[in-house]
Amino acid sequence: MNYAANLMSIMPVLIVLATGMIVLLGDACSAQWRARRWYTWGFSLFGVLMALVQAGNQLQTQMATTFSETAFAGSIVTDSFTLTCYVILLITALLAILLAMTYLENRNLNLGEYYALVLFSTAGGMLMACSNDLIVLFVSVEILSVALYVLSGFARTEEKSEEAALKYFLLGAFASGFLLYGIALVYGGSATANHAGTTNLADLNLYLINDGRPSVLLMCGIALLFVGLAFKAALVPFHMWTPDVYEGAPTSVTAYMAAGAKIGAFAALMRVCSALAPIGEYWLPAVQTLAVLTMFGGNILAVVQDNVKRMLAYSSIAHAGYLLVAVSAASVRNEQAHNAAMGAMAFYLMAYAVMTMGAFGVLIYLSRKGRDLQTIEDLRGLARTDTFAAYAMLVFMLSLGGIPPTMGFMGKWFIFSATLQAGQVWLAIVMALASIISIYYYLKIVWMMCFQEPERPEVVEHAVASGGVRATIVLSLATMLVFGILPGALGILLNAAETTVFRP
Amino acid sequence: MLILFWILALTCVGASIAMVVTQNPVRSALYLVITFLCVAVFYVMLSAQFLAAVQIIVYAGAIMVLFLFVIMLLNLGAPQALRERGTLQPFFAAVLGTAFVVMLLLSNSLVALSKVRPAAPPEVYVPLGTVEGIGKNLFDPKQPWILPFEITSILLLVAIVGAVIMAKRRIQDHTP
Numbered sequence: 160m161n162y163a164a165n166l167m168s169i170m171p172v173l174i175v176l177a178t179g180m181i182v183l184l185g186d187a188c189s190a191q192w193r194a195r196r197w198y199t200w201g202f203s204l205f206g207v208l209m210a211l212v213q214a215g216n217q218l219q220t221q222m223a224t225t226f227s228e229t230a231f232a233g234s235i236v237t238d239s240f241t242l243t244c245y246v247i248l249l250i251t252a253l254l255a256i257l258l259a260m261t262y263l264e265n266r267n268l269n270l271g272e273y274y275a276l277v278l279f280s281t282a283g284g285m286l287m288a289c290s291n292d293l294i295v296l297f298v299s300v301e302i303l304s305v306a307l308y309v310l311s312g313f314a315r316t317e318e319k320s321e322e323a324a325l326k327y328f329l330l331g332a333f334a335s336g337f338l339l340y341g342i343a344l345v346y347g348g349s350a351t352a353n354h355a356g357t358t359n360l361a362d363l364n365l366y367l368i369n370d371g372r373p374s375v376l377l378m379c380g381i382a383l384l385f386v387g388l389a390f391k392a393a394l395v396p397f398h399m400w401t402p403d404v405y406e407g408a409p410t411s412v413t414a415y416m417a418a419g420a421k422i423g424a425f426a427a428l429m430r431v432c433s434a435l436a437p438i439g440e441y442w443l444p445a446v447q448t449l450a451v452l453t454m455f456g457g458n459i460l461a462v463v464q465d466n467v468k469r470m471l472a473y474s475s476i477a478h479a480g481y482l483l484v485a486v487s488a489a490s491v492r493n494e495q496a497h498n499a500a501m502g503a504m505a506f507y508l509m510a511y512a513v514m515t516m517g518a519f520g521v522l523i524y525l526s527r528k529g530r531d532l533q534t535i536e537d538l539r540g541l542a543r544t545d546t547f548a549a550y551a552m553l554v555f556m557l558s559l560g561g562i563p564p565t566m567g568f569m570g571k572w573f574i575f576s577a578t579l580q581a582g583q584v585w586l587a588i589v590m591a592l593a594s595i596i597s598i599y600y601y602l603k604i605v606w607m608m609c610f611q612e613p614e615r616p617e618v619v620e621h622a623v624a625s626g627g628v629r630a631t632i633v634l635s636l637a638t639m640l641v642f643g644i645l646p647g648a649l650g651i652l653l654n655a656a657e658t659t660v661f662r663p
Numbered sequence: 664m665l666i667l668f669w670i671l672a673l674t675c676v677g678a679s680i681a682m683v684v685t686q687n688p689v690r691s692a693l694y695l696v697i698t699f700l701c702v703a704v705f706y707v708m709l710s711a712q713f714l715a716a717v718q719i720i721v722y723a724g725a726i727m728v729l730f731l732f733v734i735m736l737l738n739l740g741a742p743q744a745l746r747e748r749g750t751l752q753p754f755f756a757a758v759l760g761t762a763f764v765v766m767l768l769l770s771n772s773l774v775a776l777s778k779v780r781p782a783a784p785p786e787v788y789v790p791l792g793t794v795e796g797i798g799k800n801l802f803d804p805k806q807p808w809i810l811p812f813e814i815t816s817i818l819l820l821v822a823i824v825g826a827v828i829m830a831k832r833r834i835q836d837h838t839p
Binding site for chain 2: 313
């Protein structure tokens, strides 16, 4: 494979990276704020759209051939799962950029670097989805995380934002240490008498198929690897940072972080788990325990929250639990169940991204100049004062709770049936129970908005309501309802994700 | 060679433990220097001279100086300030850490290590840690390391941009 073909296979990533750099340079060069404002925002949107078109194109050719190709001497792989994750991540980035501008200007934070960092972290997430080597995985995790550390501290003069950034950075660096140590132990543990170890996931998979029983060293490595990735995905014993960071970060960053980081982390987790599938009986119980803890922990802790951002943070933890159920279902040796679980996961990631961006979009829409919307009490009687926001929020809450006819319901349904197909009946039941708890706090918000009298009946003028924020909300709403009612329309994504990663 | 290895290994691990348990940040940093130096000698023993030099210049030299600067600038002299009281966290950490170490020691690696005898040198000498070796490994298109190497530059760019953003206290001329 020559250089051009190598580069072509990661074209969407390259487009995003190039856009980020051009935005950065242009921001430094243009003197007038007005020109800079439209240039950074518009050009980032343009770049993401271009990458989206390219990824869609590649996905289409990929589906015609159903051929997964590796590039750069096997360090990355471009299959339909990769490309599906590209598409979902790019949509997330698109919505995040749409959301950001007026919100940032209201808080006096509109810098070109914001868009560049969002683009870079998107590229990091995309590289995580395509990495076929643990070293590439590590570097791309770092790209995603470092950009997010900075973004969460973007409101530099606010104490909460600073605290969020510091907390996220310190704990994140610690988790990266675990990840790297795990990679080193996997390398050592996969060595044989006449072969050095490997960090390549495909080679690791082959080694495990041929060699059956893993060494203790390898098991330790896998455990540490899971710890590192579980931190990035905010699974329950490793979730402590999530509420504080989500609360402290500027809301537009929280929206992006909640969706983007989770998509990247789960794509990486899926890659690692697929490679390790031959020894599934050794680590699957651990993943299932994590899933149960995450679903219950996230949902139960969310019930007692008063702060909307914190509540959404805990709810995002619970959603990570549902996604982990899909990972567990995808790790069985049953081909059909594996495919169904991969498709369900892709669908749920898409649904999760859209509904999270939408819900945070409403919060941004409602935030006033210099002050974010904080408690559930602030939403009291919203249906009277701002019908659009209230009904949009209603739909997002129903979708997060998994009530038809929304995408959230269909996503949960797909994961549920895939888990049943995989024969993990108890896990499916636990998931259903956990999502019943979640309905309580989602409906609490709905109740507060629709069945309570507003404190001040006059219509409040929201400073931030701009075209971009409205567009994000409307786009998310439309996506969620259309694919909630006609999930088959997203069949292209579902089928695409039903790739057989590392299956002979 | 094996004796040298064991001496260095024990020094290295001992210095790391001392670094963690010492209350005084400056001493802690100095113990870290010892660890770095031991690792550098390990690299030399593996015929990775270039890596050893880089380890000393970058880690023991530049990064440690930075650490010490930060410690001095923040004036972290008072050891009491760093001490946490009344939590069971250190206890649990010690138990879990010991369990992990025992597990690693019991793994096949130790068994393999005890069977090691001073064997004949490997037939093919692969210069992994020399300048040529690293250069060939990083830039050979047949090796998988060129992509991680290149995307590391993106990581550094993100870190630089982030540092500039966080350090800028005032932003001018961005709103009407």
